[in-house]
Amino acid sequence: MPVEPAASVWEFPPVGVAGPSDVVAGGADLAPGTVLAAYRRGLFPMPDHRGSILWWSPVDRGVIEVAGYRPSRSLRRARAKYEIRVNTAFDRVIRACGDPRRPGFWIDDDIIAAYTELHRLGWVHSVEAWDGDELAGGLYGVAIGGLFAGESMFHHKTDGSKAAVAGTIELLDDEYAAGRVFDIQWVTDHLATLGATEIPRESYVRRLELAIELPLPKAFT
Template sequence: MPVEPAPTRWSFPALDQDGPPDDLVGLGADLEAGTLLSAYRAGIFPMPVGVAGEPMHWFSPVRRAVLPLDGMRISRSLRRSVRDFEIRVDTAFEDVVDGCADLERDSGWIDADIRAAYLRLHELGWVHSVEAWRGGELAGGLYGVAIGGLFAGESMFHRERDASKVALAGLVDLLSDEHADARVLDTQWVTPHLASLGVVEIPRADYLARLRAALRLPLPAAFA
């Protein structure tokens, strides 16, 4: 089971119907394990802006992207690809993070501080990787924060065609238990690629209501 870290010394804004009108809701704080968990439990996540000396930026999108577990779109070609890969959990976490942080990728944001912070959360049992393997090689994967019924996806990557999509399909399978209707698979913001897979946007208030219910659920068996 995950180990609860020391509580954060920072406070995060209350996000209700009258909350901040923008996605950016805070600046500063730190990336200690207790701070990160407090943020995710409040519907907030960090993201560096890639400028030296700038404080950490904390976001809670006004329109939050989620993937309904019964709504992932799996094409015929992806369904064939699923059969070609093996899904594993937490067998190559650092490799997955490093794949996601590849400096050759566009819009990379995973710096050394973010890497260290999420590795620490992984060691405590709060962050997990879902990996697509083929022929004994890591072909792609994703990682994210699991708290009760919340899985907050952070990033994904692939080295072979469809591997990241296969990992996402594997994650959906892992979350699809008797609590599936109340679980939340959070993808932060929607992109054309994610929308093609079934990701939708919901208002922040709806997300927070779903989050509160999800946090009361047990972890999926794969992450417990």
């Protein structure tokens, strides 16, 4: 089970009454207690181009609804290509996601260090797509009760990241599926093809408050 770190010395503003910007706050630190406190409020960290920490809560939050999810034919084909594993190559996954050659690079050394420590404490997990002994793709995210907050994904082989998303949905689809929240931050064109939708920030926060009280999926315990 996850180990609760020391409480944060920082206080975040209420997200439910935040303004029209996706950025809600700036500053603080990336200590485990700070990062977890942020997720429990509906925030996540992402540095700006100067490396300063910003805390985000999108006005329109991207989610994938787990309960009743119906994968497309192309997603079923992608999933069938690969074996899904959890937490067997976390360092490789987060470093592939943080490859500075990727467009929109933002996962710097500080982010990697922070989420690696949260992984050590049992709060952050990798979901990996394997083709035999080859890591084809994967994603990592924060699991708090019924929340799985996907942070980033990558692929080394065709459909590797799609298979990891499909595998994550399978891991979350249990008797608590209706209350679970699979957060993907923003809906991109690619994620929309996988079934991602947008919900208002206020709805996300209400669902989050209930979700974090649920048991963790067995794969993440």
